[in-house]
Amino acid sequence: MFILLLGAPGSGKGTQGKVLAERLGLPKITTGDILRAAVRAETPLGREAKKYMDAGSLVPDSVILGLIKEELAKPEAQQGAVLDGFPRTAAQAELVDRTLAERGQRLNHILLLDVPEEELVRRMTGRAADEGRSDDTPDAIRTRLQVYQRDTAPLIAHYAERGIVKRVPGVGGVDDIATEIKRVIGR
Numbered sequence: 644m645f646i647l648l649l650g651a652p653g654s655g656k657g658t659q660g661k662v663l664a665e666r667l668g669l670p671k672i673t674t675g676d677i678l679r680a681a682v683r684a685e686t687p688l689g690r691e692a693k694k695y696m697d698a699g700s701l702v703p704d705s706v707i708l709g710l711i712k713e714e715l716a717k718p719e720a721q722q723g724a725v726l727d728g729f730p731r732t733a734a735q736a737e738l739v740d741r742t743l744a745e746r747g748q749r750l751n752h753i754l755l756l757d758v759p760e761e762e763l764v765r766r767m768t769g770r771a772a773d774e775g776r777s778d779d780t781p782d783a784i785r786t787r788l789q790v791y792q793r794d795t796a797p798l799i800a801h802y803a804e805r806g807i808v809k810r811v812p813g814v815g816g817v818d819d820i821a822t823e824i825k826r827v828i829g830r
């Protein structure tokens with residue numbers, strides 16, 4: 644089973660994705676974590692990605708499409724996965740759809756974590772103090788929210804046509820949200 648977590652930055656995709664992946668015994672693929680690890684290791688990918696990430700922009704598809712292909716090709720991702728942080732653009736969505744279709748698979752559920760913008764800003768600003776993420780600065784936060792609305796939110800309509808988008812309120816306790824997700828996907 645392939646489950647996509649969709650939602651604005653700060654909506655809790657990482658937190659809920661982890662709970663969900665552990666509960667269902669699925670691997671979680673998180674492009675943001677992969678990119679941050681590459682930045683830390685100062686690999687060519689990391690050096691290329693860092694400037695976009697720090698600004699709050701998307702890393703270009705020319706870089707990300709290869710990364711997505713590689714991740715979906717891994718043995719542990721053959722039977723299912725929780726996708727966190729991608730697809731985030733139309734081109735990424737096309738690649739994911741096509742790759743799964745070629746294997747006779749598809750995205751089974753798309754969970755849209757719904758959180759009001761003031762709460763998103765509050766969470767990201769708080770996280771900046773705790774985790775020191777270099778893209779949790781006020782300017783980068785603003786850009787990330789704009790980029791989400793412009794490039795990623797249109798994917799909701801793309802997938803809604805297939806009737807697989809489930810909206811989940813993303814405000815409340817972590818356990819309550821996880822319970823709602825369980826209810827919505829029926830397992």
Ligand code: ADP
Nearest residue numbers: 652653674675695696700701702707728729731
């Ligand atoms: P958030 O959802 O809070 O923005 P992520 O960890 O998903 O956090 O992403 C952090 C940054 O990593 C993004 O702002 C972007 O620069 C980069 N990134 C992550 N995933 C992708 C992706 N699929 N396509 C392009 N850029 C990405």
